[in-house]
Amino acid sequence: MNNYLKAPLTRRQCLNLLAKAGGSSAVLHAAGLFGLTTTPLKASPVTLKPLAGQQRKILILGAGISGLTAAYELERAGYSCRIIEASHRVGGRVMTLRHGDFIDELGAPQICPFDAAPNLYFNAGAARIPAHHSAILHYCRTLGVDLQLFSNHNKNCYTQDDAVFGGKPLRIREYEADVRGFIGELLAKSAGAAATAELPFNAEDMEKFIDFAKAYGDLTADLRYRGSERAGYASGGITAPGVIKPTRPLADLLRSNFAAGAMHFAEIADQAPALMTPAGGMDNIVQAFLRQLTTDIQLNCQVTNIQLLPQGVAVTYLRQGEHHTEQADYCLNCIPAQLVSGIESNLPATYLAVMRRLGRGKLTKIGLQAKQRFWEQEDIYSGISWTNQDITQIWYPHHDAFKAKGILLGAYSWVPEISDRFAAMTHPQRIAAAIAQGTKVHANYAQYIESGVSVCWQRMNHMLGCGAVWSEELQKTGFAQLQAPAGNHYLIGDQLSMHPGWQEGAVRSAWHALADIERREATRGKKHSTGVMA
Amino acid sequence: MNNYLKAPLTRRQCLNLLAKAGGSSAVLHAAGLFGLTTTPLKASPVTLKPLAGQQRKILILGAGISGLTAAYELERAGYSCRIIEASHRVGGRVMTLRHGDFIDELGAPQICPFDAAPNLYFNAGAARIPAHHSAILHYCRTLGVDLQLFSNHNKNCYTQDDAVFGGKPLRIREYEADVRGFIGELLAKSAGAAATAELPFNAEDMEKFIDFAKAYGDLTADLRYRGSERAGYASGGITAPGVIKPTRPLADLLRSNFAAGAMHFAEIADQAPALMTPAGGMDNIVQAFLRQLTTDIQLNCQVTNIQLLPQGVAVTYLRQGEHHTEQADYCLNCIPAQLVSGIESNLPATYLAVMRRLGRGKLTKIGLQAKQRFWEQEDIYSGISWTNQDITQIWYPHHDAFKAKGILLGAYSWVPEISDRFAAMTHPQRIAAAIAQGTKVHANYAQYIESGVSVCWQRMNHMLGCGAVWSEELQKTGFAQLQAPAGNHYLIGDQLSMHPGWQEGAVRSAWHALADIERREATRGKKHSTGVMA
Known part of the structure; x- marks a missing residue:
């Protein structure tokens, strides 16, 4: 019923649905403010400073991309890591x-x-x-x-839609050539005048505009669309003259929601x-991480309790019917939030409240x-x-x-x-x-x-969902809260990114947490070192 | 001066120039005639019947893709081939x-x-x-x-144009998002009304049309373009909210001929x-042919004379300062036409006249x-x-x-x-x-x-040009003439296709000639066999 081809996508649906059932909605418009923002588009890879002789232990819950990223970086800096994974395999949604x-x-x-x-x-x-x-x-x-x-x-x-052309599949090549052709005609014929009214267009601008319409639609010199080789030839084209295919009426083409949906799919930033x-x-990415890691990965271990301690975190998990409890200085947790909220813990109620409101694709x-x-x-x-x-x-x-x-x-x-x-x-x-x-x-x-x-x-066992689904409102009010640590516990994973469902979000969420841990360690180290000198 | 970005491409220029300096101009429009043409779009690979014990010799002039194709197919059918190549290497423009x-x-x-x-x-x-x-x-x-x-x-x-934005390069992502956005606005605002006048649009069609405009341009609900994530974010987007980039005025964007040219390059049938x-x-294709071929390929042999004989062809070539003459039942010739016309021969004057008029990219x-x-x-x-x-x-x-x-x-x-x-x-x-x-x-x-x-x-030595350039007029009047054999001599190569500069044309030109040779051989065989029975 809600298939993209059954109802055209709105701009928001494009962002929300096509981008992997995740929410990419936290979009600010800042045309007027450009230049005033400071967050870099491209994050520099996190580079943790080596620990100087101290022993620091990190428990990582979940062996998906965020967990593997964290283990890889922490190991290299001399942290002692352990990964607890609920399922029988590593990789998560990879x-x-x-x-x-x-x-x-x-x-x-x-x-x-x-x-x-x-x-x-x-x-x-x-x-x-x-x-x-x-x-x-x-x-x-x-x-x-x-x-x-x-x-x-x-x-x-192909594009196939029961609503048009007797449900017969049509090559995307043909569909797009005709849509562009007739839209180009309309642009050339009418929108130009409107543009003059609407925009500060001079004669030269208008000429360029018409040139665009012609190139967009592959129009003839008289600004008509009479079919195009872009649709592929009906016959010939190599050793005999190419015969242009007949065209389809624009209204018929638009009757398929391909025109307002999938035709523009590859325009979405992450799909282009x-x-x-x-x-x-x-999973060669997962295998590549594993080749480097010495961190112990415990499979088939379900976390049953997470306790924030004054100076660390204690995690209890079930393995082969027995409970085990481990303590660490920090815990990086990429268990899906909707599952975390059902695990016994002393995580702050406000923190858990956001998790409970977070949807899952x-x-x-x-x-x-x-x-x-x-x-x-x-x-x-x-x-x-x-x-x-x-x-x-x-x-x-x-x-x-x-x-x-x-x-x-x-x-x-x-x-x-x-x-x-x-x-x-x-x-x-x-x-x-x-x-x-x-x-x-x-x-x-x-x-x-x-x-x-x-x-x-x-x-899917131990996941029960795909990417996290943030409502626009929750992203505004709850994202920063979940992104911040609760004591020495960090929630990570693509769920803690603006583009859930993408590995980029998983990696960057881990980097974000690691940078914060390093900042805290540096402060702690300084205090400690001051202590020694005192 | 005539760079695509200095002057917008016309439809014909798109076809002629962008398609590899070759002419793709023999395009028929047959929307009304569809169904009446018979040439199949997709050629079946040529399958020559094995020669039954007879010895037939073929001289192939030029070791480009058309020559290699011919040798490969002829060899498999039992013909005896020889390739004469002017340069020091095989492959031609591969x-x-x-x-x-x-x-x-x-x-x-x-x-x-x-x-x-x-x-x-x-x-x-x-x-x-x-x-x-x-x-x-x-x-x-x-x-x-x-x-x-x-x-x-x-x-x-990037797209970079000295005429706009101070000559600074702009990501294609940004350029296209803004052009689509503002064109989408114009479509939604004005072209709709025009469409109603122009097309048999009812209210539902109009709604679909507006949906298209919104999806095309990534418009907001009020049919405005206010920037898009399609352009990439100015900042953030992964671990912090994405900030939409500022937009550029449509008139400025259109001032670069990217809008009427390269922006649509990947719509061209052969570039999509x-x-x-x-x-x-x-050249792995060339190497793959060579691995199969047993045909002798003589490099560094320049053809100096082509003589049609009553029952075959004689070709003279220069190798290491000495002339050699070889005779064969057929000659398949993929030497560039503008060079063939300068080689001594008894090829028909009308045939040579077309060659002399054929341009070269x-x-x-x-x-x-x-x-x-x-x-x-x-x-x-x-x-x-x-x-x-x-x-x-x-x-x-x-x-x-x-x-x-x-x-x-x-x-x-x-x-x-x-x-x-x-x-x-x-x-x-x-x-x-x-x-x-x-x-x-x-x-x-x-x-x-x-x-x-x-x-x-x-x-380039032995080529002096890229793809053949057929004027529309010459394609109408001369193509079929060059495509037909002159006696037992066939001109082949991508030059004898509607898409010069593409290997597809080279292969299909060879198939075309081989199919004709087989037809003639079948007739000859029948005559011969009849003779034996008489």
């Missing part, structure tokens, strides 16, 4: 699925049935890295993670090119193994097809063209109601639904799909 | 430069000074493959050439995503070795920066992020006058010019560039 992997979804546990092959993997969680996410890229660089280009936008992919992703799977991804890369026969290599059905998207692999088989993303649904519909199905039903819906985009879809995995993040 | 390579430019011979390293290469000719170029991709698939995504469009790259390129260099590319990948510190990975200076473009490597060094494209000039300006310089002067101009885009450019290569294709 989860690349391959042959034999266990998917710990409550009610739908699966073993990944993909063939064992290097190219047959599925990034069920984080899948792309925008080029301006310099913090996570800092670790890709530092830890030697090979990257490949990733693309959201491929003109050869250049995007990248590690060659071979996103629901998101379903389905990965499908195809026995043939049939999309390549349709000139598709990488990119996203869009549909108004629940699956919302089909992704084609950006890597390993020409291999025998491939893994498609067969559904990506971030609208809570839709994700709940998938969650209510058995795993085989989800796969069947993904195939049935995908068949509207690729008529012979079913014959190629041989197996699949489904992940409803709102039911 | 030329990937690495440490030590000889660049045979007349008047500016160079040895490529790049360090010897797998990632330090420069595609001085063909550099990208659109995903719908299924013929060249057929060989990538068949011959096992690994591909990577390539991208023309990276929002983090998905684009790909072989991992490690475009002028194109300069400069490759620069950077000792540090400074662009990555500016969040740039892949893509193109645009400037109104002669260098026109700077390309950043799409591959091997984080390596110590990298090869930039430092100039790509396809406007004849500009390319001639580069051709008139010494090689060191060209590099100095590229660095000086690049400094307007990257202030510290000079300190990073340690060596370079320059290739003015109009002066």
Whole structure:
């Protein structure tokens, strides 16, 4: 019902929904104030000073990207760390699925049935890295993670909407060429006059404006749109003259919400090119951290109690049916806030109150193994097809063209109601639904799909949700509160960023906490040192 | 003077100039006739039937992609081939430069000074493959050439134009966000009314239209543009609220011809995503052909005479100062037409007359070795920066992020006058010019560039030009004539395609000729067989 193709996205929805079911709403407008702000856009990597002989212990709750980042930096500075992880695996929502992997979804546990092959993997969680996410890229660089280009936008992919064109899929190339063409016509014909009224346009400006409209729409000299090679040729074009395709009426095109939604998806700051992703799977970042870390990581340990102490934190966890309690100077906690609020603790009530109000995204991804890369026969290599059905998207692999088989993303649904519909199905039903819906985009879809995995993040064990969802109001009133430490306890993770659901937020939240710890340690050290001299 | 950023491109210029100095002008508009044409968009790969015991010999003139394609297919069908190549190397305008390579430019011979390293290469000719170029991709698939995504469009790259903003570079991200924002405002405010007058829009259509305008421009609820996160934040955005950047006036933005030119470059059918390129260099396609071929390739042989015979072709060439003549049943000739017309021959006068009228593009590319990948510190990975200076473009490597060094494209000039300006310089002067101009885009450019290569294709030995340039008139009157054989002689190469400068045209021209040869052979075989039976 609330699929982006069923109702056009508002500006806010674009930010909130498309950006991975997370809230990116804490946006200030400061056109008039530009130059007065001081927060740097690009954070310098945190560089902790080595501890001078002192022994400091840090407990890190959760082995996702924020926890691994913290451990890596703390270790290098001489802190003694320990990571307590509730699940059977490290990585959190960086989860690349391959042959034999266990998917710990409550009610739908699966073993990944993909063939064992290097190219047959599925990034069920984080899948792309925008080029301006310099913090996570800092670790890709530092830890030697090979990257490949990733693309959201491929003109050869399809848009399919039951509401138009008899529900038949249309190449994005054709759709966009026609929309641009007719919008360009309108601009050239009418908006120019309006612009003169509205803007301080002189004759030369108006000429430039018309030039823009022509280039935007690929208009002919008389400012008409009569089709464009941009749509691809109906026939010919290489060894015979190219024949321009017939055009579709603008009103019909606009009837699909692609025009007001997905057509502009790759304009969103975090979805625009250049995007990248590690060659071979996103979890290569996790593996790269693990290669460096000596920190002990305890898996299958569920935290049951967090106690702030006058000079530290005590954490109790359950392992193989027994409670263990550990004490540390600091605790960095990236357990999802909605779970933290249910853990026994003496964390301040105001702190817990914010956690309880913090929402959590629901998101379903389905990965499908195809026995043939049939999309390549349709000139598709990488990119996203869009549909108004629940699956919302089909992704084609950006890597390993020409291999025998491939893994498609067969559904990506971030609208809570839709994700709940998938969650209510058995795993085989989800796969069947993904195939049935995908068949509207690729008529012979079913014959190629041989197996699949489904992940409803709102039911994944020890997470019960995807990115945190901050309401605009809560972000204003509660973000700074959760970002500040409670005693020696820090909440971290992408949940403590303005862009939940992105690794950049996870890294930067850890850096933020580490910088604060270092500041406190420096003060403590000074006091101590003064003490010694006294 | 005619740089795209100095004068906005017309629709025709977009097609003619941006598409690699080749002519893509033979475009028919057939909106009303759709369905009546029969030429398939996607050619099936040519599949020659094996010769049945007969000995047929083919002389192929030129070892570019069309010649290699022909040899590969003919060999497999049992034809006996020989390739005669004028230069010291195979590949033609598929030329990937690495440490030590000889660049045979007349008047500016160079040895490529790049360090010897797998990632330090420069595609001085063909550099990208659109995903719908299924013929060249057929060989990538068949011959096992690994591909990577390539991208023309990276929002983090710059546009720089001396005419605006004091000549300061602006991120494409910022430029495009503001243009879209203000154009979106105009659309929402005024074009809607015009649309109602112009189009059969009802109230619902109008609502959708406004939704489009809002999504296009990232407008606020009151249909205003007040900046956008699409431009990137002025500050914050991850661990602190994002501050929206100030906007620039539309008239100023339009003053740069980026708005009517390069901003729409990646809409051109052959420049739109998905684009790909072989991992490690475009000449991996050439190497893949060579691994399969047993055909003898004679390098350094200049053709001096082509004689059509009653039943074949005789070709004379000069090798090490001596003339050699070879006879064959057919000759496939991909020597540039403007050179063929100067070779002694008995080719029909009408045929030669078309060749003499066929233009040839002028194109300069400069490759620069950077000792540090400074662009990555500016969040740039892949893509193109645009400037109104002669260098026109700077390309950043799409591959091997984080390596110590990298090869930039430092100039790509396809406007004849500009390319001639580069051709008139010494090689060191060209590099100095590229660095000086690049400094307007990257202030510290000079300190990073340690060596370079320059290739003015109009002066490359044995080519004297880039892609063929067909006038619209000549394409109508002469293309079919050159495409047809003259006796047993076929002119092939991308010059005999509607998209000169693309490997797709080279392959398809060869397929076209091979299909015709097979047709003739089938007829001949039938006649012969009839003769035997008589």
